[in-house]
Amino acid sequence: MKIPYYYSLRNLCTRRLTTLLTAAGMALVVFVFASILMLAEGLQKTLVATGSYENVIVIRKASKSEVQSGIERSQASIVETQPEIAVGPDGGPLMAKEMVVLISLPKRDNNKPSNVVIRGISRKSLQLRPQVKLVHGRMTRAGSSEIIAGSSIAKRFKGGGMGETLHFGMRDWTVVGIFDAGSTGFSSEIWGDVDQLMQAFRRPVYSSITFRLRDSSEFEGLKNRIESDPRLTVETKRENKYYEEQSELMAKFLRILGMSLTIIFSLGAIIGAMITMYAAVATRTGEIGTLRALGFQRRSILAAFMLESLFLGLIGGGAGLFFASFMQLFTISTVNFQTFSELAFSFALTFNIVYRALFFSLIMGFIGGVLPAIRASRMNIVDALRAS
Amino acid sequence: MVQKSHPIVEIKDLYKSYRRGMQVVPVLEGITFDIAEGEFLALMGPSGSGKSTLLNLIAGIDSADNGSIKVDGVEINTLPESELAQWRATNVGFIFQFYNLIPVLNAFENVELPLLLTGLSKRERKDHVDMVLRVVGLADRMDHFPGQLSGGQQQRVAIARAIVTDPTILVADEPTGDLDRVSAGEILDLMDRLNSESGKTIIMVTHDPRAAEKAHSIKQLEKGILNVSSETHR
């Protein structure tokens, strides 16, 4: 490419308003593209991190989540006897029988209700989930009407804060502790003693059983045995896979929405780039003729204009990414389509997203510039010189 | 007495016509003549006579329908465009009526442009550009952009660009057409010096009688044919 790069770059700076407008269009497209990818990434990050590969969760067969599931006490006892369950420090199995229901709570900022998960936990529940840490207050006392709230609930929902009270199951429950589970789904839950909650809600069945594997490789054997046991109607999954599946519906929706929007917008931005580049070629017809006369090949002219268009794309892409990175300051609070329960997650920027966004902006620059560049390279020298 | 040196440009039976819609307009109808090395030739004639077309053909930026053009022994009429481009880079220096400098490049970079098509290193290119800008008297303005230079100064930069690769021929299309009297005189003096001191072959199309005066010989074109009269001044 014999024509120096600064020819292309400086030409962009000369037509400042036009360059700005076109680059702004591309920047917006990249902003939307990156933001949607960051959102889907953040959602999956949250849910995938929620579960552990070493843990197994057991729910009723065909129920898609804990909320729909029901495991009778008798069935739970059978599961408890499986040899693959790891042994806890107290000598007993490292297993927790839990109950999960949804209650409707009003949000702090707009008073509108959302469904929040209430999880009745057993003594070993916290041990099974080392990513959950109590950061305020204390654990609930056995036999009391006390609950602990996830940090996202405490922040966003009325009655979920330290010392506040919630009323359900004909009782008042006091929040005596706040726990932080990082960016995982547990931060959007309220936990209480499973026996107390089962009584209050008059639900004599568990929703799920979670336990640690003593040897991770034994999972398949365990799964086969449990699922073919005629006394049980359950299915088993590794905990992280279970939570990953819970994000699939929404992540898919976000991605499809995001991609369709991006494609449509990018068409607009590409058209903008095309208009700009055609105009650039038209204005510089004389220059093109001169360069050709001086001996620069057709392909050098093509390359110079393509480079200009690619620079345009890159400027737009860089700006779009820059603004998109600020989205990481925001958190989305919504109901997960799949589980029907509250989930808070934020935008996550990864290197992969940065590459894809920049690559995408280059593609836009390429498509926008290729036709005008070809036109520039194919000009007849004499006609081009006459136009100047 | 002019010593007849060997011909640097040999033109034989040149025909060229343009298509305007359905019409075919003939422009050159059988041109034959030679240009000697070191000659300073002015091509003149009324508007539409074909003089600019003839210049374009000699310079290799257009191709004739029929006939042959040999520059320094090379038959250029049958060369494909990519080879022609390479040929132009080393063999032709252009001087245009409106200077045709690249607005986003400064004087130095404009002059450097043809050198980018050679294999010279950055240092070597700088030496050539410095030297040539000194010849035209603009060494102190090498970082000025065309927008910051007067018409006469721009044309001098253009001339510097035209000679920087030491080309075989210099072609000039109305070089003084856009200049005031004083600047035009300076440019013509420069071209004269290039021709007499450095022996550069110059082929110039012009309307300006003073420009024609500076040339060694004049050829008149009318309706695509050379007039027999050919004056030789010096």
Next chain:
Amino acid sequence: MYLLKLIVKNTFRHKLRTGLTILGITIAILAFGLLRTVVSAWYAGVEASSATRLVVRNAISLVFTLPISYKEKIRQVEGVKLVSYGNWFGGIYIDEKNFFANFAVEPISYLKLYPEFILTPEEQTAFIRDRKGAMAGRKLATKYGWKIGDLIPLKGTIFPGTWDFVLRGIYKGRDKSTDESQFLFHWDYLNETLKKTVPRRADQIGFFMIGINNPALAAEVSTAIDTMTKNSLAETLTETEKAFQLSFISMTEAIIAVIQLVSFIIIVIIMAVVANTMAMTARERIGEYAVFKALGFGGGFIAGLVFGESLVITTIGAILGISATFPVAKAFGIAMGQYFPVFNVARETIYLDIGASLIVGIAAAVVPTIRAARIRIADGLRRIG
């Protein structure tokens, strides 16, 4: 008239650039219209709500049930004309991907409460008579090729097992906003089966649907019912059907907000593209505008030229975009059927489209117009040649 002719001629001088700009606007209007249609599809449930229907459910959340004994209590509340009830069944038809709403309802009262579900008298009788009978909306039946008499199995998720139904009726929606993708069957079938398999779960209602005779009484009746059940084992929350639908929407409000925000971003992008075109065009024509001024035409005339051209471009683009919206929305509606059972282009959307294109056309022309109208004749003339 001269001005108009000049404007149109000017616009098409540069066919490629004008063509591309119009294409850009067409795509933007299309995208904008599509997004707004998606948002209104989200609110489809709200659109279809009736002012004389109330929903009664467990105050804790939809996950909890109400005892069937409440039926009598509710019927006795003043203002209540009709009481129906049902449970969200959540069954899967063959594959999880084939999602549609399926409910177990009390058929006689439910059909009375929903006059917008239209069945032929024969279908209605057949459905009511067969306890294993089911009725499905026309859109749903068409999608899966169901005919009256077909055996339709659903895999239960909340109520485990495989449940068989016989299709006895295919209902048509009375209004454009009626959901024709629902599947309804007998609550008794569900309940009798539960009594045999999991008796603990029998006689439990998911929601009561109430018809009141006067919409103005909605608040009173709601309060009356909720007060009646306060401090019992199953406290109720009663609200109008519209409020009930809105509460679902508010749960995914964040996503809707994002979509709406994005639809405005489109307008901004397209404004940038059109503004770009107008700026370029005006810059090229500065010389001509100077000539007009020299000839005696005023700044207003010039402004008219620039504005006029901008509006011609945006109007053509808008017309093309709006026309394209209908077929595209139809295709989209078919593809996204499982997320959006009702997908119509609202009249309001068209108005917004027109409004948007007008705003863009005007805004894009502002700066170039000011520049063009202010040009000093001498400056402009110098720019020619």
